[in-house]
Each structure stands twice: as structure tokens, then as C-alpha cells.
Amino acid sequence: MRFTSQLFLLPLAAFTAAQSNTTYSVKTPPLTTNWTYEVGTNPWPEYPRPQLQRSQWQNLNGIWRYENAASLNATEDPPFGQTLENEVLVPSCLESALSGIMETDRLYSWFSTNFTVPSSWSSNQVLLNFGAVDYEATVYINGQQAGFNRGGYYKFTVDVTNYTKFDEDNELLVFVHDPTDSGDYVIPMGKQTLRPSHIFYTPCSGIWQSVWVESAPADFITQLDVDANMDGQVNITVHSSSGTPTPVSVTIYESGCEEAIATHNGTSDSPFQFSVSSPSLWSPDSPTLYNMSITFGSDVVRSYTGFRTISKGTVNGVVRPLLNGQPLFMFGTLDQGFWPDGIYTPPNREAMVYDLEVLKSLGFNMLRKHIKVENDLFYQACDQMGLLLIQDMPALRPLQSYTLANCTSITYLPDPDQQAEFTRQLELLVNQHKSHPSIAVWIIYNEGWGQIIQGYPEFGLTALVKSLDPTRLVDSTTGWYDHGAGDFSDNHHYANPQCGSPFYSTASSPYDPTRIGFQGEFGGIGNNVSIEHLWNVQEAINTINQTYEIDQTLDAWSYRAHKLLTELLEQTEMYACSGGVWTQTTDVEGEVNGLLTYDRRVLRPNVTQWRDDIEALYAALKSRASNETSGMML
CATH class of the missing domain: 2.60.40.10 (Immunoglobulins)
Known part of the structure; x- marks a missing residue:
């Protein structure tokens, strides 16, 4: 594991103050990683869409221009032909050090660059692709509006053929509106917030995944x-x-x-x-x-697949998840996908894959991608490495409320139009990622965040997901509120597990034996570290003691981890537990409960102990299922 001497103590004021610079350079973040200063100015050179890959393409990542805008009205007078104020790295989050901007409250933004396509493409279509832009993107080519997209986690394509000049400079201008949790917006945003605090983190605004242009025939x-x-x-x-x-x-x-x-x-x-x-x-x-x-x-593309079947079945009287017809104990981490230098955007592929390699080396066979959607190369890496994925739908505005004039507190929940938009984006999530063999489970709601309680919409949404993708399982409500939808009876409990067991906390739900008993979150035990490994923002440091449990030494942390994993083992041996999700892969901002610190420089687990404890979980389920010659598929 590499170490660096570049460690910084950054006061909050330096992080939140508006910074303006005409020439790109990496800003000094509250915490670095070993990759912070290796990113360079040509980030993410890999072909961004490995399951639909064309040979004629150009990567548009790199140094673009950026300028803050005042409001949505900025689109009435786009800055065509103008040099925007700052250089910015694409892809990146404007709030991140890697962007070269590192500013907060970037609700309205302009991005621009120029690109040239060869005349050899002139008989074909020119397709402009974005991996993801948070949250709304209006795209202009050579002074004309060419496209619009809403949804901060999804790739989209704009056919710019009719706006493109060949063998000449083409001006690409993008207006981005990212409200996050401002005003009364209720949109899918995961754990982003304009007011970071403990389990909610710095937001990501702008073009945060790769941009590329490619040539395709008229019908493609x-x-x-x-x-x-x-x-x-x-x-x-x-x-x-x-x-x-x-x-x-x-x-x-x-x-x-x-x-x-x-x-x-x-x-x-x-x-x-x-x-x-x-x-x-x-x-x-x-x-x-x-x-x-x-x-x-005349369109020829490359892709890949893996042969496997995800299902559920009754094994010795217990409903279990099945992989290729065999019962499987699914065990992984809650994977937030945040980075101290890039926020939502990993510094590079090496950094992104490092997290996965650590999990694989410890013996995990799964991770839960927690209310975030990654770039396609992340899913490809999981496909290649053999890590099953439980994929969350990014949550609507979680755990926030507003107060009426009569002092009544009202939780932010979606109105009918916002619920319809959530449904549309849930469809995008499934359709854009359902060809990855590593994805085993879709999650619709996490702990009731943005979940309308009246009418139980999770039943209709579960049916929708099943119709779009009948090849996977659906965990309709991980944690709460569970009214019986989906394939999982999913409990959250910190720090101790309560998995498929005859005991439960009142915040969650009792085990339902007609569904898979699953521990959707547990663990969360924390161990504080020295300042050089912490997100050095005082407001975040002040929330460390909100961690579910703090263990004062690493030996105590290891002891507690072993005890909790042993409890999960016993619930697998005695009851109906079929898997669990440990919180979490890494520390994030004010949380210190990761297997890795936020900078990825310290690995807390005793590797041998964790490998043994995890292998015992797999063996326990296998032993319980060994007397059953075949599982009845459900």
C-alpha cells in the first residue's frame, strides 16, 4: 500500500469560499488520496461503455471551461463564442478538488469545450455521449440547442449530426442545473446535500462522468x-x-x-x-x-456477457437466494462510492478498482452500491472480478422536513409529478444496467427515504422492475417501511444483526418466512484516526461521535467486529439468515466506520480474522443446505 507525505489541514472557510482561477490546477482538498495528484489533464481515457463499444470514437474528457450562472434564466442568453471564466476538469464534481473549482452551491453552471470530427465521419451520424450529468443538462452545438436530459445518474446520447461541422472546430456548450436539496425540490439525489452532516455528504454538481463522441450509421x-x-x-x-x-x-x-x-x-x-x-x-x-x-x-459493436442465473428457492424449508440453482450466502459492504478528492468521481480507474480489490481480498462476494449509480467501468470491474452487486435506486430527498406557519413539521415527500419522475428514473436504472452479470438484486427504497407510506407504491414499483427485468431479485424496501413487497424480508440494525431471526427492533420489521431473510445493514462500528486520515472539515469532525459505536482502539474494533460477525454466523446456523451488508467499505467525511479510512491509506481489519469469519458464513449456509438435493425454484 502506498503512502504520501502530502497531508493537509484545511479550515472549513478555505473549502467553502468561492475560488476563481483561469488556469486549471488541482485544489487542496480537506483530505487527499494516493491518486489525487496522478489524475493529470486527460482523465478516464478508457472507452466508457464496454457493453456497447464502437471502434470510431473520440474521448472529450480533459480541460474544459466553466462559469457559474445566476439562474435558469441564463439559458435565455447562452454565452456562445465566449471564453468562460475558469478552466475545469471533465469529468469531475464542481465541489471537488479534482475539478479545479472546489466551490459549493453550484446550482447553475455553464461548461464549454471545442472538438473536431474527421470528414470520414460525414456520411454517418455523430453521437455525443455523456456518462452522467447532475442534474439537468441542456446541450448546445455551434449555437443551437441539440438536446436536454434530466437525471443525475444516467448516461444519455445526443445525435448532433445536423449541428456538426467536419474537419472544423465545433463549439460544445452545456448548461447544468443541479438543485440538490434546495427549495422544495424532491429529486433522486442519494446522500448528497447542500448542508453536509454526518451520514449526508458533499454534493456533486456538473459533468461527473465521461464525455465522448462517436460515429454510427444512420440506423444504429x-x-x-x-x-x-x-x-x-x-x-x-x-x-x-x-x-x-x-x-x-x-x-x-x-x-x-x-x-x-x-x-x-x-x-x-x-x-x-x-x-x-x-x-x-x-x-x-x-x-x-x-x-x-x-x-x-453497417453498425458493428462489441459487448460481453456471463452465463448465470439468479433466483430464489426453498431449501430445507427456508427461502434462499440461489445462484446457478445453488443456495448462496451473499455477504458484502455498504459501498457509498465517495472520494475525498473527487466526491462522486473516483480519481481514476486504478483508484476505483482498488476498493473492489480490497473487498475481494477479504473474502466478500458482494457489495451493496448504496443509493448511487457508478460509471459503466465500475460494473465491468465487478463483472470481471466476481463481485455480486445489490444496486440501490438513488433515494429521493431523505430525512428532511419543512415547517408550516402553525409550526407543524412536514417531511419532504414527492408529489405526483415528482413520484412519476422517480419512476421514470427507476426504469432508466434498470434498463441501462440490466445486462451486467454481477447485478443480482435491485433495491427500490432505503429506510423509507422518499417513500410514500399511503397506498404502498413499492408494490407497483416492484412489479414494474420485475417486468423490466424478470431475471433478478427485488428488495423493495431495505430497512423499513416493509409492507410485504418484493423478495426480501430485510432488517437494518446497528450494531448487532437481527437476520431472519425471531427477534427484531421496532424500527424494522419482523422476519417474514415467505421471503429471503436478509441483514440489509449492520455493523457500523467506528474507530477514530489521526487528523491526517480524516476529512479535515470541523463540522464533519464534530459529528464523529454520532457513529453507531466508537471503539477506542483497533484491537477493540477487531474484537467487536468478530463478535458481530459471530452473531450473524449463529443466526445463519440457527435461523433463516441468507446474507448481510456490513457498514461500510470506507469512511466518508464525518463517519469513521469504514474498513478503509476515507483516504484509503489505512485498512482496519485483521485480514486473517475477517477471511475466516466470512468463510464461516458461507460454510454455515452450505452446511444447512447440504441435506437438500434440490431447491424448489420460486
């Missing part, structure tokens, strides 16, 4: 839906820009080489199936992937 592939199951059946839908049924050819290659093992001809814009004989199955122990090529007219 817009989305691939691929599910390859344990029986070798490949279910695929090739969506096209025209929606016109067109011949499609799909070839699957032997894992690790370019030897074709199956080719099938189908038709676009409707599902079709074919089989591969005796494929090697994907699992955490053997994450075998197969490359694919898809030909649709």
Missing part, C-alpha cells in the same frame, strides 16, 4: 439487453434508433480468445434467443465472461 444500435443463463440460453434484444425490425447477427467468442463458439441471426427491436453448449458459468469464484460482437446493418 441504441441499447443491448442481454441475459445469458445457467442453461446456456442467451436472451437478447437489440434496440435500434429507427425501431424498424432489421436483421441482426450475434457472435459469441470463447472466453479469453477470439474463437467463435456460437453465431445466431435474429431481428432487431424484439427479443430472440439462442443457446451456447456447456458454457462455463459466472460466479464469484469463477467470473467467466464471454465477448460478443453484434452486427446490425
Whole structure:
């Protein structure tokens, strides 16, 4: 593990004050990582969309121009042909040190850059792609509005063919509106807040995932839906820009080489199936992937898949999750995906994968991506490494309220239009990521955040997710409020687990034996560290004692961790526990309950102890299931 001597004590005033600079440089964050000063000015050079990859493309990441705007009315007079005030790194969060801006309250922003496309593309479409922009993006090319997108976690494409000049400079201007939790906005925003405090963190505004431009034919592939199951059946839908049924050819290659093992001809814009004989199955122990090529007219793209089946079944009278027909104890961490130097944007792929490698080395077979959506390379890394994913829907404005004139406190909840937007973005989440073999479970609501209690909308949303993706399980309400929807009976309890057991806390719900018993969150034990490993913002430091439990020494932390994992083991041996989520992968701002510190420089666990404790959980479930010859699929 690398260490650096670049450690900083930064007062809050220096972090929150507006900073203006015409030339890009990394700002000094409240805490660095080993990658902070390695990012450079050409970040994230990898092709950003590995499951739909074209050969003719250009990466637009790098130094752009940025300027704060006053309001939504700024779009009435866009700054065409003007040099915006500051240089900014794209992708990054404006609030982050890596952006070169590191300012707060960036509700309205302008971004600009120039790009050139070759004349060899002139007979094709020019597609401008954004990995994610938080929250609303209005896109202009050469003085004309070319597109608009709403939703801070989702990739989108703008066909800019009619606005593009070939072999010449093209001006790209983007207006971003990111309200976060200002005013009465109720939008999917996860743990972002304009007022960070303990479990809610610094927000991310702007273009925070990769931007690239590519060439495609007039009728092109817009989305691939691929599910390859344990029986070798490949279910695929090739969506096209025209929606016109067109011949499609799909070839699957032997894992690790370019030897074709199956080719099938189908038709676009409707599902079709074919089989591969005796494929090697994907699992955490053997994450075998197969490359694919898809030909649709003159559009040829590359992709990949893994053969596996996620289901549930009754094993010895207990409802269990099944992977490839076998019961599986799913154990992972609550993974927030925050970085002290990049906020939502990891410094680079190496840094992002480092977290996953640590989890894998400790023996975890899963992680819960907590109310955040990552870039596609993150999901590819989980596919490649064999880490199952429980993917949360980003929560609507959580745990905030407003006060009426009569002093009545009202919790912020979505109105019908805001609920409809939440539903639309939930569909985007599922449709954009359902081809990744690592994703095993979708979560709709976390601890009631943004969840309307009257009418129980989680039942309809669960049915919607199941219709969009019948190949995975759905955890409708992790923690609370649980009215019986979905595949999981999911308890949250700190620090001790209460998993599939005949005891529970009043904040959660009793175990429902008709569903999978699961510990959606537990642990959360903290161990404070010296200032060089802390998010050096006094307001955050002041909240450290709000941690669920503080252990004064690392030996005490290890002792408590072992005791809690032993309790989970006993609940697996005695009762109906089928998995759990430990809080959490890393410290975040005012929280010190990570396996890693926020700077990723200190690993708290005793590696041998944790590996043994985790392996015991897997063995316990296997032992309980060993007398059952086959699970009844549900």
C-alpha cells in the first residue's frame, strides 16, 4: 500500500469560499488520496461503455471551461463564442478538488469545450455521449440547442449530426442545473446535500462522468439487453434508433480468445434467443465472461456477457437466494462510492478498482452500491472480478422536513409529478444496467427515504422492475417501511444483526418466512484516526461521535467486529439468515466506520480474522443446505 507525505489541514472557510482561477490546477482538498495528484489533464481515457463499444470514437474528457450562472434564466442568453471564466476538469464534481473549482452551491453552471470530427465521419451520424450529468443538462452545438436530459445518474446520447461541422472546430456548450436539496425540490439525489452532516455528504454538481463522441450509421444500435443463463440460453434484444425490425447477427467468442463458439441471426427491436453448449458459468469464484460482437446493418459493436442465473428457492424449508440453482450466502459492504478528492468521481480507474480489490481480498462476494449509480467501468470491474452487486435506486430527498406557519413539521415527500419522475428514473436504472452479470438484486427504497407510506407504491414499483427485468431479485424496501413487497424480508440494525431471526427492533420489521431473510445493514462500528486520515472539515469532525459505536482502539474494533460477525454466523446456523451488508467499505467525511479510512491509506481489519469469519458464513449456509438435493425454484 502506498503512502504520501502530502497531508493537509484545511479550515472549513478555505473549502467553502468561492475560488476563481483561469488556469486549471488541482485544489487542496480537506483530505487527499494516493491518486489525487496522478489524475493529470486527460482523465478516464478508457472507452466508457464496454457493453456497447464502437471502434470510431473520440474521448472529450480533459480541460474544459466553466462559469457559474445566476439562474435558469441564463439559458435565455447562452454565452456562445465566449471564453468562460475558469478552466475545469471533465469529468469531475464542481465541489471537488479534482475539478479545479472546489466551490459549493453550484446550482447553475455553464461548461464549454471545442472538438473536431474527421470528414470520414460525414456520411454517418455523430453521437455525443455523456456518462452522467447532475442534474439537468441542456446541450448546445455551434449555437443551437441539440438536446436536454434530466437525471443525475444516467448516461444519455445526443445525435448532433445536423449541428456538426467536419474537419472544423465545433463549439460544445452545456448548461447544468443541479438543485440538490434546495427549495422544495424532491429529486433522486442519494446522500448528497447542500448542508453536509454526518451520514449526508458533499454534493456533486456538473459533468461527473465521461464525455465522448462517436460515429454510427444512420440506423444504429441504441441499447443491448442481454441475459445469458445457467442453461446456456442467451436472451437478447437489440434496440435500434429507427425501431424498424432489421436483421441482426450475434457472435459469441470463447472466453479469453477470439474463437467463435456460437453465431445466431435474429431481428432487431424484439427479443430472440439462442443457446451456447456447456458454457462455463459466472460466479464469484469463477467470473467467466464471454465477448460478443453484434452486427446490425453497417453498425458493428462489441459487448460481453456471463452465463448465470439468479433466483430464489426453498431449501430445507427456508427461502434462499440461489445462484446457478445453488443456495448462496451473499455477504458484502455498504459501498457509498465517495472520494475525498473527487466526491462522486473516483480519481481514476486504478483508484476505483482498488476498493473492489480490497473487498475481494477479504473474502466478500458482494457489495451493496448504496443509493448511487457508478460509471459503466465500475460494473465491468465487478463483472470481471466476481463481485455480486445489490444496486440501490438513488433515494429521493431523505430525512428532511419543512415547517408550516402553525409550526407543524412536514417531511419532504414527492408529489405526483415528482413520484412519476422517480419512476421514470427507476426504469432508466434498470434498463441501462440490466445486462451486467454481477447485478443480482435491485433495491427500490432505503429506510423509507422518499417513500410514500399511503397506498404502498413499492408494490407497483416492484412489479414494474420485475417486468423490466424478470431475471433478478427485488428488495423493495431495505430497512423499513416493509409492507410485504418484493423478495426480501430485510432488517437494518446497528450494531448487532437481527437476520431472519425471531427477534427484531421496532424500527424494522419482523422476519417474514415467505421471503429471503436478509441483514440489509449492520455493523457500523467506528474507530477514530489521526487528523491526517480524516476529512479535515470541523463540522464533519464534530459529528464523529454520532457513529453507531466508537471503539477506542483497533484491537477493540477487531474484537467487536468478530463478535458481530459471530452473531450473524449463529443466526445463519440457527435461523433463516441468507446474507448481510456490513457498514461500510470506507469512511466518508464525518463517519469513521469504514474498513478503509476515507483516504484509503489505512485498512482496519485483521485480514486473517475477517477471511475466516466470512468463510464461516458461507460454510454455515452450505452446511444447512447440504441435506437438500434440490431447491424448489420460486
